[in-house]
Amino acid sequence: MSKTHVTATINGEAAEFLCETQQTMLDVLRDVVGLTGSKEGCASGDCGACSILVDGTLVCSCLMLGVEAEGTSITTIEGIAQGDHLHPIQQKFLEHAALQCGFCTPGLIVATKALLDENPNPTETEARYWLAGNLCRCTGYDKVIRAVMDAAAVMRGETV
Amino acid sequence: MNYLSGDLKVVGTRPIRPDGVEKVTGRALYSADTRVGGMLWGKILRSPHAHARIVSIDTSKAEALKGVQAVVTSKDFPEITSEVAFVGEGPMNFRDLSDNVMARNKALYEGHAIAAVAATTAEIADAALALIDVQYEVLPHVIDVDEAMQPGAPVLHADMFTAGVNPKPATASNIAKVVTFKKGDIDAGFAEAEVIVEGSYTTKPVHQGYIEPHACLATYNPDGQISIHASSQGHFMVRAYTAKLLGLDMADIRVNPAEIGGGFGGKTLIYLEPVAVALSRKSGKSVKMQMTREEVFRGSGPTSGASVTVKLGAKKDGTIVAAQQVLKFQAGAYAGSPIGPGCMCGFAMYDIPHIDVLGYDVVSNRPKVAAYRAPGAPISSFAVECAVDDLAAKLGMDPLTLREKNHAVNGTKTHYGPTHTNIGFTEVLQATRAHPHWKAPIAEGHGRGLAVGFWFNIGGESSATVHINEDGTVMVATGSPDIGGSRASMGMMAAEVLGVPVSKVKAIVADTASIGFTFLTGGSRVTFATGMAVTQATEKVVEQLKARAAQTWDIPVEAVEWKDGQAFPAGTNAGAFPPLDLAAIALKQGRTGGPINAEVSVNAQGAGAGFGAHICDVKVDKETGHVEIIRYTAIQDVGKAIHPSYVEGQIQGGAAQGIGWALSEEYIYNDKGQMENPGFLDYRCPVASDLPMIEAVLVEVPNPRHPFGARGVGEVPIIPPMAAISNAIKSAIGIRMEHLPMSPPKIRAAIDAAG
Numbered sequence: 001m002s003k004t005h006v007t008a009t010i011n012g013e014a015a016e017f018l019c020e021t022q023q024t025m026l027d028v029l030r031d032v033v034g035l036t037g038s039k040e041g042c043a044s045g046d047c048g049a050c051s052i053l054v055d056g057t058l059v060c061s062c063l064m065l066g067v068e069a070e071g072t073s074i075t076t077i078e079g080i081a082q083g084d085h086l087h088p089i090q091q092k093f094l095e096h097a098a099l100q101c102g103f104c105t106p107g108l109i110v111a112t113k114a115l116l117d118e119n120p121n122p123t124e125t126e127a128r129y130w131l132a133g134n135l136c137r138c139t140g141y142d143k144v145i146r147a148v149m150d151a152a153a154v155m156r157g158e159t160v
Numbered sequence: 161m162n163y164l165s166g167d168l169k170v171v172g173t174r175p176i177r178p179d180g181v182e183k184v185t186g187r188a189l190y191s192a193d194t195r196v197g198g199m200l201w202g203k204i205l206r207s208p209h210a211h212a213r214i215v216s217i218d219t220s221k222a223e224a225l226k227g228v229q230a231v232v233t234s235k236d237f238p239e240i241t242s243e244v245a246f247v248g249e250g251p252m253n254f255r256d257l258s259d260n261v262m263a264r265n266k267a268l269y270e271g272h273a274i275a276a277v278a279a280t281t282a283e284i285a286d287a288a289l290a291l292i293d294v295q296y297e298v299l300p301h302v303i304d305v306d307e308a309m310q311p312g313a314p315v316l317h318a319d320m321f322t323a324g325v326n327p328k329p330a331t332a333s334n335i336a337k338v339v340t341f342k343k344g345d346i347d348a349g350f351a352e353a354e355v356i357v358e359g360s361y362t363t364k365p366v367h368q369g370y371i372e373p374h375a376c377l378a379t380y381n382p383d384g385q386i387s388i389h390a391s392s393q394g395h396f397m398v399r400a401y402t403a404k405l406l407g408l409d410m411a412d413i414r415v416n417p418a419e420i421g422g423g424f425g426g427k428t429l430i431y432l433e434p435v436a437v438a439l440s441r442k443s444g445k446s447v448k449m450q451m452t453r454e455e456v457f458r459g460s461g462p463t464s465g466a467s468v469t470v471k472l473g474a475k476k477d478g479t480i481v482a483a484q485q486v487l488k489f490q491a492g493a494y495a496g497s498p499i500g501p502g503c504m505c506g507f508a509m510y511d512i513p514h515i516d517v518l519g520y521d522v523v524s525n526r527p528k529v530a531a532y533r534a535p536g537a538p539i540s541s542f543a544v545e546c547a548v549d550d551l552a553a554k555l556g557m558d559p560l561t562l563r564e565k566n567h568a569v570n571g572t573k574t575h576y577g578p579t580h581t582n583i584g585f586t587e588v589l590q591a592t593r594a595h596p597h598w599k600a601p602i603a604e605g606h607g608r609g610l611a612v613g614f615w616f617n618i619g620g621e622s623s624a625t626v627h628i629n630e631d632g633t634v635m636v637a638t639g640s641p642d643i644g645g646s647r648a649s650m651g652m653m654a655a656e657v658l659g660v661p662v663s664k665v666k667a668i669v670a671d672t673a674s675i676g677f678t679f680l681t682g683g684s685r686v687t688f689a690t691g692m693a694v695t696q697a698t699e700k701v702v703e704q705l706k707a708r709a710a711q712t713w714d715i716p717v718e719a720v721e722w723k724d725g726q727a728f729p730a731g732t733n734a735g736a737f738p739p740l741d742l743a744a745i746a747l748k749q750g751r752t753g754g755p756i757n758a759e760v761s762v763n764a765q766g767a768g769a770g771f772g773a774h775i776c777d778v779k780v781d782k783e784t785g786h787v788e789i790i791r792y793t794a795i796q797d798v799g800k801a802i803h804p805s806y807v808e809g810q811i812q813g814g815a816a817q818g819i820g821w822a823l824s825e826e827y828i829y830n831d832k833g834q835m836e837n838p839g840f841l842d843y844r845c846p847v848a849s850d851l852p853m854i855e856a857v858l859v860e861v862p863n864p865r866h867p868f869g870a871r872g873v874g875e876v877p878i879i880p881p882m883a884a885i886s887n888a889i890k891s892a893i894g895i896r897m898e899h900l901p902m903s904p905p906k907i908r909a910a911i912d913a914a915g
Binding site (some may be wrong): 016020022025026027030035036037038039042043046047049076077078081082086090093094095096097099101102103104105106109112126127128129131132133134135136137138139140141142143144145146 | 174179180183187189192195283368369371372419423449452643644645680806808811814815817839840842847848849853854856
């Protein structure tokens, strides 16, 4: 079976890869590109641990084919920080202890980025419904939601 | 030495965890994140039948497929005689574990491993599985625990004769064991009672639901030395079980603990590692294996489902005089449910003179259960705490007042043996009484429920090493996998003892070849037991630091004090030397006697039991049957919170899992004994929009057996939610929900039945 050549932008850098037609974007990221920050929790779009941004839209990378990445700009958890400077969402997840095992954390952070890009001032309820596609089994979501609301305030310039 | 009364600078603060940045940037390496060149992908063929004899397995077509490099079946694993397993959590027999990892004669549940392949790609491995020809003789199956106990039920194991009964039964059955605990005279107790309540309850098996599926990478080298890279709750457990199941020496196996993506008890035993090693041995290549979510549900352990009855007798003044409980726990396909702790924990919150508890450990055609947070206690306490609430209603008494009147205190002798000492249950109930949530009026149409929970907590074997680096920074290594922030608390305890900022201390989890034996991360033991080892190792290092200062100043070591990370002469008689700080001593360690470090191994005792009380407000939509959690407060005695954020996190997470157990989670089987909801869409764990904020209230009654007063905190919070919610629903709509989950169809049916 011949592989398909795909050209895309991944975390701001031009990227090329070869993938099988049936290969998911998650498998491409993890097994071909070597970015293992996106996690496989279910491979059925139910847990959100593999969340990425495709041209700014939040996507479960397990539900997308690698070939569909052609010509797109992909952001994964590895592209959220600016060099050694953490994104405010990452910083607030740390400060609020919004992670325990950390396995769902990459997906939650990417999903939060998508939320705050679209809605910089969400209510708690809006944040909870937006993140309802990201399962976390450790935290009960309390500290996650606090981190999200605090990060939103920082990004609006209201607090540090 | 202890630090219970001292002025603490680090312990009790909330620093950022040392492994945090790796986890928010996606760099942390979990089980499935490691790859090596030339590795193969291993996959498992699983039984589609709930109960079947394996007549034959023909692997020839699979072996002939291009890219397939090894196929294994039970023939590739040595037969193991019956032997109770060491190292793990909860009862397990090595023969059963071997059979669970690869079925030998019968498939005992849908999802039971039958064969495995290793191929150059995952796709080829999947294709090879489809080419394995297994001939089954399908047998009658049984799923439900009560049905499995009936005479005439399909028997899973022809050699299972109920243990714990005299005389030994003449016929085999599915009842593996009977457990009894008695205190006082139950008949006299009920004769004395003026008010009696009874209830009959059922709970469904629920999965731990860790988001990281089981995975591993194993390499078998030609000299017989093996490396395993895997996440687990105990890499020493992985080493011991893999060695046992393959007949290998432990010294030939080195297990590297990957970051673990949740466990909650479900990663205290093994499924893949011996299979990966067997495939690696046969193929000569490294083998990576990773379960799908469906395999996690079908093939790894949930906790028991159960059937429980409770009878309580009390005086009119609310004094509980008699308590009786019968618990039937399903163990899955092999003996070993958490029936023991189930029998222990239900009544341990109360001071009751006459108690009788009878428990059954029952096998049926389901995956073998694994530990899940406070194994057994949530099931038992759901029943007891519903019955206590019903008793309060019958007595016309406030449910908190009834618990205050009967609660266990220091000196209360439990029905299972020990006498409660150094417990903080009274303080927990006081904090509950004083909490604004308890005092707030209940909104129109809402209901409020209260329930309490108990877990004994454990200590056990732990090892820790503390090294002083040449620049005075500090390394702490332990053998405890970090499942929820324990590296932070280990580093904090070491920093406190040394008197240095926590930023100068880095804690890691060492592999099985690099640190002394450490029992697994479970039973809420790490902060207690491994924390004790870290504290003692750090104290030994402080003694060495003082000795080096004494040597430098040429004064007796007794004349040196250690404070705030510096050595001082103890008083004016010791001499007038400027203090020597850690960095200064560290720099010269080579010239003052060599490297400064210490390793301590402990078998920690005196874990200190934990108690909690949960208050829950609900709103029930009578039209849809949906239960909404409006407000939730969890109050718990934590001894001393080393890192309060992660203590709160344990309580919030445990409560959320309990809410899922209460309202939405269950294994659903069809009439063929196949699970119908093996995915997160249909097996419904709570999501962010299902829950409110969960207020965690930390009550600190120090445990005097721990240097900083810590108690285990991870188990207790999953115990009260199911009863708290059932009690809240009763408060809201006047109907007692005795069966879990209290999902919309069940609530609707109960409302219809009540007319």
